Amino acid sequence: MTTLSQISKSVQRHPFHLVDPSPWPFVASLCAFSCAIGGVMYMHAYVNGSFILSISFFCLLLVMFTWWRDVIRESTFEGHHTGIVQQGLRFGVILFIISEILFFFAFFWAFFHSSLAPTIEIGSIWPPKGINVLNPWEIPFLNTLILLLSGCTVTWCHHSLVSNLRNQSVLSLFLTIVLAIVFTTFQAYEYSMADFRLSDGIYGSTFYMATGFHGFHVLVGTISLAVCLIRLLQYQLTQQHHFGFESAAWYWHFVDVVWLFLFVSIYWWGGS
């Protein structure tokens, strides 16, 4: 007969999910380290630098896939993500997004440092002489509307999920991903057609570092939304429990807000 004291001894006395031993954190750190080595080699024109960087980055993607696959197994299929565990995950994702905000803060700092008091070497004016800036009211404004609309569709998806409207949730999430891909396509087109490049002085540097990293975050956000769509189609997201989707949606809103700041500061104010 199982006594109450036996049961209470076997129940964990903390709100955390302690995972089974996993090699992925260590493997991920190895891949990240070799990405750093490859990156530095590439940037200093060492032979095989780009090869090492590509291989390491590919391995990093594999580790991400495998680690998150394990998280899905632990949560959806083994049931370890109780309410309180989810609260911990929510806190973690919020802290991660705050760290990303600080990351972009640095690039905006660099932009405003250079543009608010332009040096005499560029004629004390911004944009510097010779830079043909992009018209903010053409593709950049369209991209702003696209991202705002995608923010609406992802919210629509959340509401549909909560209301158990499966068809609408699939449609709205699909539309969100389509809008994200359209945004990326337009940005790639603008990048190809722009008169200035990353190496074109301080304007090129600040513009492409800020918008380039934003584009990378759009890519990451698009992939995570696509994973959510696959999981949604496979009935892994339920009416009550869909934190993977919620974190992807939060990330997507963050990407949208960063774009709004980029549009107002760099495209609109910085181009006039």
Next chain:
Amino acid sequence: MSEVTIQVRTAPRDRRFPTTNQTKHCWARYLEFHACSKVKGDDDPECEKFKRWYLSLCPEEWVENWDTLKEEGRFPGPE
């Protein structure tokens, strides 16, 4: 032997540039001279005043560099 009085002076203080770093002051006077001479000609006394000021404030190398850039049409400031 008559006494010779040497007057040593530089550009007057400009409240637009209150800090120790007078780079922008030098730049401003250089631009002002060229804007003035464009309207009034190089020899006008008012323009000559700006010229003395920028020659005093600015390092020689900068002035030579800017003059060269102007000749080549690559000067980053206003036309």
